[in-house]
Amino acid sequence: MQQQNEVYKKLSDSLKSASALLDLERKSQLYEDIIAISTHLANPRFRIAVFAPFNHGKSTLLNAMLGNRTLPIDLIPTTGAAITVKYGIELQTRIILVDGTEINHSGTEILKEFAILDNNRQMRKDVASVEVFSPHPLLETGVEFIDLPGTNDREEQDNLVKEQLLSADLVIQLLDARKLMTLGERENLRDWLLDRGIKTVIFIANFLNLLEPDEQKEVHIRLLFVAESF
Ligand SMILES: Nc1nc2c(ncn2[C@@H]2O[C@H](COP(=O)(O)OP(=O)(O)OP(=O)(O)O)[C@@H](O)[C@H]2O)c(=O)[nH]1
């Protein structure tokens, strides 16, 4: 593991020097992708990102996996920052502001202040990172979950999600069982995942409980088809 980390670190440094030689525009997609990938290589963990348009139940799914209401959920677009959930001895939240200020708080109530969208569906500009530490045994193995803002609402949120998806080891794509694989959903998969080389994806159909049992069976078959063709 140690040896592998050193190799990753070297690769990350080489990528960064190569990008400096190319003299890329700081705001260009290629430059941002290189930075996202090299940061990931320098600090390997197993990051699982949950990805879907707003209100698809991303935060709800993570809460169900973590076994409690750790993350804020709502009927309106809610999650405003990439919230990383990692292992900690007790439930705690750490917010780092753009000016370097670090705020540590027990529990996750503080997320309401720093990590959810305001009435205009805007994110706070002063937050640099949001981490939740949870004692869940799965996280002890180095797994980290990333609760992301919903896509298809604002460009700002979309850009943040794009960057986070690139550095994820596994993407959980939540699909709405009531409109499984509409054209919009298929285009979404192509633009956000396939075209960007992201292929390690688990599909989960949400809102199954709103369907009748025979419809649920139908969804199951369609979902298998989706996964296979992906
Ligand atoms: N009936 C039903 N409701 C669900 C399900 N999953 C989530 N919800 C509800 O859908 C709403 C949105 O859930 P969130 O978890 O906040 O959705 P999100 O994808 O995190 O939303 P953003 O953070 O805004 O992108 C909440 O009111 C949830 O209670 C589900 O499987 N069935």
Ligand SMILES: [Mg+2]
């Ligand atoms: Mg959310």
